[in-house]
Amino acid sequence: MRRIGQRMFSKKMNRDRAVVIGGGIAGKLAARVLSEFFQEVILIEKDKKNDHFTNRKGVPQGNQGHVLLKSGEEIIEELFPGIIQELSRNGAKKTDFAGDLLWSHHGTQKIRFDSNVFISQQSRPLLEWQIQQRLEKIHNINFRFDCKVQNLKFNTDEMNTIVIEDINGVVTDLLADLVIDASGAAALHNQWLRASGYGIPTKTEIKIDLFYASMVFKKIAHESINWHSLLAFPNPPEVERGGMISPIEGNRMLVTLIGYGTKEIPKNKDSFLEYAQTLNQPEMYEVIKNESPLSEEVQVYRFPALRRYHFENQRNFPTGLLVIGDAFCRVDPVFAQGMSLAAMEAKALREILMKGPKQAAVNKKLS
Incomplete structure (x- = not known):
């Protein structure tokens, strides 16, 4: 699991209020754990x-193909007992990961085979919405929607101050014993750390110039289909193109095309089909x-680079701040690890909080 090197707790940290910045998968799961x-x-x-359930502006990748790996599914089910069954009632498809998947891997x-490892397949918006229903x-757990964090001030009395502004321009200061930044790739933690004199962490960044392009079809009734999902796995730089077909709620099929380092991005149905014809599947x-x-519009999402901040190298870091999810580390979405890694972070956070602040003084235990 990803190593998080921040000093999160002090020995005398109170547990009155925790604030989570960002309501994506990572933020929602963290909020669930903190509520205990x-x-x-x-x-x-x-x-x-x-x-x-609908895609949010703050989740530009939401309309693309997503896979919740079994490890992530099991953790989410542990945090929200019965949620996988609720997803099924809302149209999610239960499929055998090895038996129902036609998978072309590097040619x-x-x-x-029948693996008996079943996963729940649904759109990202449905999964987020179902988790939100349980959180409510x-x-x-209280929610502040339509609010932006303007600043985060690290105080010397073990409390942090979050400055938020709502949609009407009203500015509010919130005090928190623990702040979790789960605000995604556009997170502002570096800005806040620099302003408070802590310095910013070094980062590792690898450019991949990845794009996703997706269209939703009604349930496909082709005579050759004996599978539920299809995956044409890319192998850059030799094979830069790939794609997937996955069942989602509403008896629909989400078709996603993938490309590394290519400028030929499908923009309409014709170019979408032309691109699909070039795949090795x-x-x-x-x-x-x-x-x-179901719509002629092609939904495109660009992912320029992998990125990981090295908080573990920080010699000085504020007590009561934890950075998780894409705000900390962005992995290649083609490997479908992001949501499950967020779940594993939530599980690790829970295990450390259960031990108490003395045992959790150093966040390297979240590895």
Whole structure:
């Protein structure tokens, strides 16, 4: 698991209030864990609250193909017992990871077999919405939607001050014993650390120039289909293109094309089909070439680089701050590890909080 090197707790840290910045998967799961240990948890989200599942502006990758790996699914089920069944009732598909997946890996077809390892497949918006519904039932979690964090001040009395501004321009100061920054790739923790004199962590960044392009189709009824999901795995730099087809709620199929370092990004149905025809998995094109997408719009998401901040090298770091999720480390989404890593971070946080602050003085235990 990812190593997080910040000093998070002091020996005398109170557990009155924890604040989570960012309401994505990482932030939501962290809030759930914190609710067991703090009297109050406040989750700050810059997007508005939705009364149904739909993609949020703050999740530009939300319309693309997502896979929740089994490890992440098990942790989420542990945190929210029964949630996988709730997803199924809302249309998520339960599939055998090895038996129902047609997988071309670096030009070789993987052998399919009944593994008895079943995963839940749904869109990212449905998963987020289902988790949100469960969080709203926890009495000590409060939400501040349509709010932006303007500043984070690290105080000497073991309390941090979060300055937030709501949609009406009203500015509020919140005191917190623990602040978790789960605000994603655009996180401002470096700005706050520099302003407070702590210095910023070094980072490792690897440019990959990845794009995703997706279209949603009604359930595909091609006579050759004997699978539920399809994956054409890229192998850059030799094979820079790939794609996937995955079932989602509403009896729909989410078709996603992938490319590393290419400028040929599909912009309409015709170029989408042309791109699919170039993949080393011919079924990808064959099953969609005569199908009609539910919308002619191609949803495109760009992912320029992998990035990891090295907080573990910081000699001086404020007590009561923890950075998680994409705000800390962005991994290649093609490997489908992001949501499960966020779940593993939440699990590690829970284990450390259960031991108490004396045992949790150094955040390197979150490795």
